Amino acid sequence: MSVKNQEPNPSAKPANDLVQGTLEMLILKTLALEPMHGFGIALRIEQISQGVFRVNPGSLLPALSRMERGGRVRSEWRATENNRRAKYYTLTANGRRALTAETERWATQTAAITRILEAGNQA
């Protein structure tokens, strides 16, 4: 076996084309509906985005770990539908507030970007 580089390799972007900084918002949104485990979150994002965003564990699990320490989600070990133990994440009040704020910010930004792009089209 060859020796693998242990440091993050900058050439392999973990968040598959996911717009920078939006992963956390998507996770928050997903968890706003119900508590979920890691794979459930990934699957839900992939399904809702109709396969546009595919979140792999390499970016999802560190993001969840960061959000848990940040107090936006909390976790507990629970049995899954097929009776396995999994770590379920739940949105906290803090996370809910963050979601509202991020959504608003996102809306403002996309609206602005759209306007810029349309202005470009008209010109």
Added chain:
Amino acid sequence: MRQLKNLVHGLRSLINRQRANGEIDEEIDGFLEASAAHKQQNGMSPEQARHAALVEMGSRNTLKHRVWSVWWESAAENLLKDVQLGLRSLAKRPAFTLVALLSLALGIGANTAIFTLIQQVLLSELPVRSPNELVTLGDATNSGIAGGVDVGQYGFFPWYAARQLEANPGPFQGIASFGSFLAKVSVRLPGAAGASQQAQLAAAGLVSGNYFKVLGAHAFLGRTLSPADDSTPDTGAVVVVSFHYWQSVLSSDPAILGKTLTINGTPFEVVGVMPPGFEGLKIGLDLADVWTPSTMQTVILQKPSMLTPNSGLFFLNMFARLSPKAAADPHVRAQSQLWLEQQVHSMIRAGEGGTISAARQKEIEHETIPLVPASHGVSYLHDTYRQSLWVLMAVVVLVLLIACANLANFLLARAATRQREIATRLALGSSRARIVRQSLIETLILSLGGGILGLAFAFAATRALIAFVSEGNAWIALSPAPNATVLLFTLGMSLATGALFGIGPALAITRTAAQHSLSSSSRTAGGGRSKAARWWPKSLIVGQVMLSLLLLVTAGFFLQTLRNLQHQDFGFERNFLLLARFDARLAGYSPVQTAALHQRLIDRLSSIPGVQSVALAETPPISSGNWRSNISLSGYTPAPKENMNSVLNRVSGRYFETTGISIVSGRAISATDTANSLKVAVVNEALARRFFPKGNAIGQTLTIGIDSVKGPWQIVGIARDTKASNPRNEKPELMTYIPLAQIDAFLPADAAAPSAPKQENQDRYASFILLRTSGAPSARIADLRAAIASVDPHLPLIDVSTIGEDVARMMGKEELSSSLTSIFAVLALLLAAIGLFGVMNYNVAQRTNEMGVRLALGAQRQNVLWIVLREALLLLSLGAGLGLPLSWAASRYVRDQLFGLKADDPLTYAGALIVVSCVVLLSAWIPARRAAAINPVDALRYE
């Protein structure tokens, strides 16, 4: 709250790393399983699904690392790991670690020790309110009783002037005065049963009633003195004691207030105890035990009253508290000073009486009273040790720099040998930052370890230094225990040291390693070191040569100064003289009784076998005592306001014979000069030369400005000049000796009140017994004590010393600075030698291969030797080329402290250069010889 949770979480996962790790693993496993199950549902085979899930995840370890590293505890863990790694790597090289720790401990310890002294002697402020507002009026370090000076001159004030300024402080918040010296008094404790109880000696200070108030000091128990205590002469028998005295002598008696201390036979009521650490404004080697109002002067000093408007005796120092504005603004302060000077000028004018000549008017106008900042208190220690301490501080910083250069060099050499290891680690994905950090942590472990050892070393060193400085007196003003400031200083010093010797090598490690592949052999790795990497060790050597030279030159200066001082002619016998201080007043002798006592003492002591001659005197040959006065001489007309001051001494017959002070012309004072014969005096050469340059001093009459010993005295002899207090004094003091036996028993009758009873003359006492012995003087001490006890068992001997001890004490400061500088210079040289040897050795080892090739190609061994030595010589000459001018430039900071040699003394520079050259060449020669002796075949196989 969230932070707290984060902290608890982090700590839990740090403590139970296994569990935290297991949870991450379980979550990943769960994810993979769920992902694979999902893929299987979508039609993949179980194998394929599992494989695809694994590929999506990427490296499991990387993922775990990424999850782990978002937590703060991962940083802490990395740090811990680096510390462990650093400790392990240091433990693997015990020799290096030991040398590094020791040199750092010595360097940092020396810095801490000197800083502790600087902080306590020079930097610490008085424990009173706003000490920065305190100023002394003139130079208050002068102590004694002066006569025939102007108000405020030499920092001396008479009582009436002090009283006026205290009552009307003008723009100052307050002005107060204190006796310029402490008096030794006998104290009988409260409850002592009558006279049978042995009296104890204590140091008493006279202070004005507002002294404590102006100083801004409060009592620990009871109250301080108040102006009411100090209102009229010979009233106010109250006393405030120091905390130390209360604790050690009064056994911390909580009910001491209101009790009575009997001081010199007069009862004083204890009204207060001062807090610990309060020592008054003036700090000398003796600490004040008790303070009493100035009005009790006759009791405390056992001298006639100086509290009269025309006593003409100046025995007080004064200080003032500036207004906050004046403390902050030099202009306002100048105005305050102007006001003060005007007050003093009018006092001087009032004192002159009659009409004042224009010249004298002008002179009075020019009298200035500088306001000297006194926030650190008044202490001759400041002045004596200030320069020495700063020079020492500079020296120890240089020593530490040399130690740093050494360690930097060792680490650089090690960085070169670690290139392969570093290259491997970089290839394995370690980041450069991590490697640099790890290397820095190693150096910090060394420097902090060195700092901790240094503190221990400093504690011991400071204790020794304080013992030296305090000259064996019970000294509590200095403490070797490091306080917060010192600890902070040491910590800062350690960190700075670590950074200084660590950052360069740490960066060099990755810089060089990054450029080399794993495949390069040690030879190419060594040979191909970047220019910077080869340049650094050499410049460090040049720097060390430079600094060592500087230190050696400084040490040379101080050693020669010390030798010159010790070997100079003091003008008196320095070997066979025993001195004893006694006080007949404390044993109850009145001035009239002294003549008989003195005669009995001389007779009894002369009969001690091994004693050649005996004399009594007010002051011994070495003394900082200040019995001085202005004098007037027949046949000499002083210029207006010429300084006619002379140091006085009253001596018994055979004083000159006993002390070995030779008489250069005329005759000495002898036993035949009695109360009934012509009053005679002996003056020293300096006085004779100054006033009678034609050599006609003998036969002139001399009158002293103190009524009790006014004279006239006929000069019968001229004695050699002596060095009485400062061994550096190039200009001897003017001295007048008069016979003890010829001092009148009573003061001359007051012309104003001829019917008043005659007052006894307090200036008839002698304070010192001097014995000229034929053998070692210390062998006669027991006989001396026995003899005195046989004359009068109640006569207290205050201390006994040999003249050798007195000379050593006078030389103390000189020895301190020169021996410490020399010790540090030798230490620095030793460190530099270790460093030079290490680096040279390493360089030669790196070039072993090259040497082998040269030898194999037919080079002579001398050539090889020369190649190595040439490099050393080059570095040496560079270092010397920089170091000699640097030393020359630095020498002007010590110029004032030299004695008997100049700051450009060529021998000192040459000597230092020779020593440094020998060290450099020797440390190059040893490895060079080894290199030259190498077998070419071995050398080529060296890889």
